[in-house]
Amino acid sequence: MIDHLVYGTPELAGTVARLSALGVALSPGGRHVGLGTRNHLADLGGGAYLEVIGPDLEQPVPEGPRPFGIDTLTSERLLTWAVRVDGIDAAIAAARAAGHDPGPAHEMHRDRPDGVRLAWRLTAPPAPELDGLVPFLIDWADTPHPAASAAPGARLVDLRATHPDPAAVASWLDALGVRADLTVAAGPRTFTAVLETPTGPVELH
Template sequence: MPLRTDHIIYIAPELEAACDRIEALLGIRPVFGGQHPGGGTHNALLALGNDAYLEVIAPDPAQPNPDRPRSFGLDKPGEFRLATWAVKAPQMATVVAAARARGYDPGEVVQGGRTRDDGLRLAWQSTKRPESISGATPPGDWLVPFLIDWGDTPHPSGAAPAGGTLVSLHAEHPNPGTVQAILRALDVDIEVREGPAIGLVAAIETANGLVELR
């Protein structure tokens, strides 16, 4: 069975400005999630139904610059865009081993965590490719999701306001075949359309109708 979407990630140079844009598009403002200590970022969240959510992430001016590149290319100035996504992998070791056997290495499994404003500690494990550490662009140009497992931690979508329902997600790439091959190895079912630019497009059903987030 193909892996299910856990969350989609919208990057921005400044969190409040990004939340302004999301609120204008979806009609609901993302709520502050928390800081990523040592990562130099903070986030805001909206639930998108079916245990999925939107993460808006930006550099955190309250933290010192990290000793490594920020996640998802956030050190590049001025970008507001849907950058990448994560899929659920409750059987993390099995999924990673299967992907490697099919020719794609999702990367090292690392532990992550942050503390919510109410004091609840969230903890997860996720895959991180070497490019995430070096700042280089990974295979698939960020269109290939990383794996995440929340374990016993309450899923973030449960505490976030409802921003709509994620109806579909597709990718666009000048050479779709290169991305599709990796997605098949990871057992991820997402359409990759040929297009002049590289990006993700989420169709979200809102109170104001169907909108696209890019």
């Protein structure tokens, strides 16, 4: 199941304003303390959501690079995506048995604006040579899912990509059991999410 799309930006407030003007309503998500980022969220229907993530200038500069290559972004970009699993250790083992290693699971948490703490386990985005087209795994366990409190109104209707080696991407998707969630064709690297909003379709690239 698609859990969320990661849309990165070097300037969070401006991107949130632009997307809101296009019809993609967003609500504050929270800060990733120590990582130097924060996010805004939009419910995409079906239990999925859009995460718009960028630098949190109210935090101290982190010791290491911000996640998802945020520090190197010069413009907004659909960076990668996540798939939700129940039992992340078993999902990792299954992918390894199928020939692809998504890496170990790490624990993270953040607090919502209302003070509710969300906790999850996730892998790092795998296969960096495929530039974000292979999803990472995330397991929310017993914590509230972010889609439930994200701003409603948008709906994900298509997720597609092109890549010079579509077979390599497809092999990873097969190993993770999510090939049907992303259409991949041959071509230069592209990544596109099509959202239906109250004011019409919006494409994120």
